[in-house]
Amino acid sequence: MKKTYYCPHCHNILHYREKNVIIASPFVKCPRCKNEVVDTACKEWFSLNIFFKIWGILFMMLKAIMGSMLVAGFIVVAFPSADESVMAIGMFISLIGILAYQIYSLTKAIKKSKERAKSKIYLDKLIKYDFYVPKRIYRKAE
Numbered sequence: 001m002k003k004t005y006y007c008p009h010c011h012n013i014l015h016y017r018e019k020n021v022i023i024a025s026p027f028v029k030c031p032r033c034k035n036e037v038v039d040t041a042c043k044e045w046f047s048l049n050i051f052f053k054i055w056g057i058l059f060m061m062l063k064a065i066m067g068s069m070l071v072a073g074f075i076v077v078a079f080p081s082a083d084e085s086v087m088a089i090g091m092f093i094s095l096i097g098i099l100a101y102q103i104y105s106l107t108k109a110i111k112k113s114k115e116r117a118k119s120k121i122y123l124d125k126l127i128k129y130d131f132y133v134p135k136r137i138y139r140k141a142e
């Protein structure tokens with residue numbers, strides 16, 4: 001599911017976002033009017049509750065399984081004579097590949113989120129816009 005996201009200042013199309021949460025800073029700059037826009041689809045990792053974190057990881061695994069099934073489907077169509085072991089190996093390799101890529105991107109996003117959490121000014125701004133900032137994160141910031 002994708003949703004069009006417009007700039008509230010100039011109604012320029014900012015992006016088409018998926019319904020699930022994106023781990024990023026919610027403060028983005030509109031390329032047309034240069035105003036700062038609060039994108040509520042973007043959340044900092046520390047703002048998410050444990051339910052969202054687990055759900056996000058499960059969803060990631062589900063996407064990897066679906067991706068590897070697509071690869072298996074492709075093998076069946078492209079190589080009709082391939083036996084089951086070829087299909088199984090193809091599925092396994094793509095599953096590992098997709099998962100590895102997803103884990104890599106998630107770790108990178110979490111690391112960037114933790115970097116931003118170090119600034120008290122930034123955290124104050126998040127709180128001002130009603131984003132949840134855990135007390136332990138706020139205490140550690142400078």
Ligand SMILES: [Zn+2]
Binds near residue numbers: 007031
């Ligand atoms: Zn704009």
